[in-house]
Amino acid sequence: MCPGYTFELTQHHEHDRDTIEDRQFQLLTVNHHGSNNYLTGSEAGYENNFTCIRKKIPFRAQPMTPRPTVHGPQTAIVVGPPGEEIFTDDLGRVKVHFHWDRESRGANSQRKKEESSCWVRVSQTSASGGFGSIHIPRVGDEVVVSFLDGQPDRPLITGSVYNSKNTPPWSLPANKTQSGFLTRSTKGSGANANSLLFEDKQGSERISVHAERNMDTEVEYDESLSVGNNRVTNVGGSHTETVKKDAAITVLEGDFTLTTTQQGIHLYGKTTVILQVGNSCIVMTPESIALKADAILIDGSQGTTVQGKTVHINQDS
Structure with a gap:
């Protein structure tokens, strides 16, 4: 019996019912022990013990060469095809070019820079199932690459750093x-x-938000805005507000001014429009306009015209 040879196990109470293939074993180690009777006159003897595996199981020797290890993080440059500013896959991974990699450096290189590495995962502040944060390093960024358990085939981007080019x-x-x-x-x-x-x-202290083009804000329930001092809103184009239910503006101190410098002001109410100051008011309905006050003054510098099918002045007097 020698390591590497095979044998068939027979007359064993646990394996006699196995198939022929399952009774075929390959020897891994064999320890031989024998004794003779030259000095003692006793009977000669031989015994051995061995380890084995089934022949159908591929044998792989235990690796003795230590695994390569990367001691500490390194920096690298994010790369991509020519003309691409953002080069990523469906998991937000990117490819990098390490500073010591000479095979993909220079115009005469036979390997494209986007082939410098495998896809490398990018650490995020939050990464969950379909939600979290996302920031993809762009081509040309210098990133910090760590290696899980020091293994070179398990790179992980843990951050980005500024340099003389990327300030x-x-x-x-x-x-x-x-x-x-x-x-x-x-x-x-x-x-x-x-x-x-x-x-x-x-x-x-201040917070500044800038949108290069459009800015969309959606609130699915209530919104509260509190300004301790002044508020200024400048709209370069049109301004439209749609309120499904009631709307109210209350000025506690000071005046309320509504001014249009080019066109008119259109105030529309489906049933009633009321303008009121104290006890004086103007009530407009689809059928009539009513003026009510302690005194009403009509002054037309160019003239005053009252026209109607029937005109009543001091009707009850």
Whole structure:
């Protein structure tokens, strides 16, 4: 019996009913022990013990070469095909080019840069089933790549870093009190961006939100807005508000002014429009207009005309 050879097991109470294939075993190790009777005059003897596996199971020797290990994180550059600013797959993974990789560097390289690595996962602040946060590093970004358990075939991008080419969005250290996010419109110029800025300088605290084009806000239930001082709204085009139920504007102190500098003002009510100051009021309905006050003054500098099928003046007097 030698390691590597096979044998068929027979006359065994647990395996005699097995198929011939299941009774075929391959020897892995064999320990031989024998004794003779040259000195003792006793009977000679031989015994062995061995380890084996079924012949149908492929044998793989235990690897003795230590697994390559990457000690600590490295930085790399996100790469993609020419003309692509964002190169990713359905899991938000990207491909990177390590600084020490010479095979995909230079114009004479036979390997494309987007083939420099496998798809590398990107760590996010939250990643769940169909919800979470997402930020995909763009081509040219310098990212920090760690390796799970130090294994080179398990890379993971854990962050991004600025460098002399990719500088922070705000000048530092002049704006060191500012933090936030500034994106960049893909295939756009340097002036096209969305941003969310927090200014934490005491006495100048503010939050600035900029949408490069459209901004959509949806509230499925209630919304509350509280402004402690002044509020200014500037609309460069048209302004439309649709209220399904009631709408009210209350000015506690000061005046309410509604001014149009080019066209007229159209105030429409389906059943009634009431203009009231104290006890004086004008009530307009689809059938009539009623004026009520302690005194009514009509002054026409160019003339006054009262016209109707029937005109009553002091009818009850």
